[in-house]
């Protein structure tokens with residue numbers, strides 16, 4: 001969903017991701033690809049929007065996964081045009097293979113990799129630091145402190161990439177991606193490069209023999225780039241000296257720098273020197289060690305791994321992660337940084353700490369943080385109910401998507417990474433088979449995740465004859481990350497670009513699956529029946545069976561009949577069955593009356609819960625009001 | 627001026643940062659804020675930060691917010707630690723009794739926190755046919771009327787108008803007024 005941008009002359013208030021997108025378009029990038037993932041998801045749709053507005057000829061496309069997206073962009077760079085691939089941090093795990101190879105090439109067109117990190121984490125299965133990956137691949141990395149700086153870095157990252165023939169990484173973290181800030185808008189910096197692929201096997205074919213040349217060359221590039229970072233990038237790497245004699249030096253990168261600057265200002269401290277590093281790899285070592293030599297003690301603040309710290313020849317003299325002064329996990333929120341800085345500067349961390357009165361009030365009022373839940377009316381809730389009720393004894397591997405929240409309905413037992421629902425289905429089957437036992441397995445996966453990495457596992461399961469049921473929860477969108485298109489949707493990002501829908505049923509049959517049934521997700525009676533049938537089929541035939549639950553995501557605001565419901569207090573026996581296995585924000589339990597009731601603030605009248613109550617206490621009401 | 631906006635994913639709290647951003651931009655003021663997108667948006671607790679003035683970091687440090695705008699009273703109470711001493715809570719309430727809790731009252735008093743409450747759900751039920759998606763505009767009106775910020779009604783109205791689809795123009799104006807007068 002794109003929004004209107006508000007411009008006053010050449011400034012606009014943009015989300016950090018929109019600022020990065022604007023930089024990508026203004027840089028004259030010609031091929032931009034991505035696979036969505038929080039906190040990076042808004043970048044590519046914004047690239048498409050700005051490209052439309054500025055009439056750029058660029059291609060803007062979702063790949064079905066990060067590896068696909070990355071390789072499309074990489075080949076574009078081989079032809080000499082600028083390209084860019086965008087993903088979240090765990091996306092780079094999927095694209096790690098081409099990324100590691102890419103580092104060895106002497107690239108032609110500038111290539112930028114944007115990997116968004118999620119310290120916290122807020123929406124991820126790991127808290128990994130992509131800068132570490134840059135270090136691993138020996139690739140230069142920019143670490144922006146704000147959205148506006150991130151935009152500026154895009155230009156330099158492209159220039160650097162072309163100057164040294166190396167892929168560059170821009171590593172924003174969630175607070176940069178999702179900051180909102182005024183940003184300067186410019187025009188496209190025109191460039192006359194056009195795609196011209198020159199056959200040069202020694203350059204573009206990564207044979208072991210070429211690695212013998214490429215690896216030492218890569219090492220030389222790293223040192224040359226380090227020198228450039230020492231001397232030419234003072235807009236990103238600079239010292240904010242103490243006005244008085246310095247009592248502490250802080251080396252900070254990314255958002256931690258911004259936080260520290262606001263904090264020192266708020267505290268009125270003029271006796272702390274800060275060295276901002278915007279290019280943590282390769283670390284401008286001379287600059288850092290010279291700064292350190294001038295400070296009585298030095299603290300390193302960076303998210304989330306000790307990437308700068310680890311590049312120091314000797315880190316035993318500093319305060320940082322190696323000696324536990326900075327916590328080894330979690331986001332460096334202002335409160336965390338305050339608790340590190342305050343003792344070093346001999347002051348209190350300030351108000352905002354835990355207060356016994358407030359704590360007691362929260363306990364009295366039973367106020368706890370709200371956990372994420374599937375939306376009211378979400379088709380996944382109905383599908384999980386069917387699956388769980390059909391085979392209560394089944395193992396339920398699941399996957400990455402909104403439906404991971406099926407864990408609230410006790411219908412999700414294991415989640416690892418995208419596509420693992422299918423391969424875990426195989427693994428659970430095999431472990432039981434080898435032990436001479438049997439247990440039903442029903443895996444759940446979403447439409448986007450199915451195309452992302454579900455297909456190889458499915459082909460493998462057909463080939464090896466694994467008995468399990470794969471339930472594909474097709475809500476016609478990539479919901480978790482905000483509703484992006486995917487092959488089952490078929491639409492594309494740029495105006496006038498036409499895509500083609502890829503048929504899930506056909507894809508499954510093409511992999512050799514012989515049981516493929518599709519049903520309306522809201523129909524829980526039918527759902528239970530078909531899941532039971534699919535499992536029988538799978539175990540008898542020794543092959544995976546596929547059930548496709550279809551119903552559009554609520555975020556797409558589908559037209560559907562409105563079935564207002566009420567709970568009949570006379571019939572409700574307070575068993576909490578609906579709370580435990582249906583788990584809808586619109587259906588809550590009153591601990592005083594010991595009855596369920598409909599919370600009209602959230603209920604969207606989907607009517608599914610009518611079929612859920614074993615005592616018939618939830619009923620559809622005809623008239624308005626409940 | 628530092629704002630913290632809290633609520634439950636799906637309540638539309640991001641809109642408020644956009645309104646504040648637009649106002650700052652029109653005033654030619656510097657502004658920076660932080661939002662929540664992704665997993666937590668699915669019905670979980672969400673917190674947005676917004677700072678107008680000479681700031682570099684998008685995050686408000688606990689104990690420093692001038693205004694806490696809460697779309698949900700539970701989230702509002704849970705996030706009171708964000709407020710500075712003497713700060714203000716503008717809150718949508720659905721259960722007044724909570725604000726009679728003696729521990730809460732004492733905490734508010736001790737920290738000099740002022741509470742401005744609006745019965746958002748009741749108002750929207752009565753005047754907007756129970757369409758709770760208007761909560762964000764209603765609360766913008768209430769916050770404006772509470773006098774805890776320097777936001778002028780017209781400024782907020784103009785921002786809301788520009789930021790929402792034309793078909794909602796009349797309804798938004800009505801709801802904004804409703805929130806403004808409710809205070």
Ligand SMILES: Cc1ncc(C[n+]2csc(CCOP(=O)(O)OP(=O)(O)O)c2C)c(N)n1
Nearest residue numbers: 037400401402446447448449477478479480
């Ligand atoms: C490797 C990787 N890439 C991207 C993501 C971000 N991500 C989380 S869920 C999801 C896709 C969900 O789409 P779908 O499977 O269709 O399920 P839905 O959310 O629509 O229910 C994505 C892309 C991730 N967690 N891991």
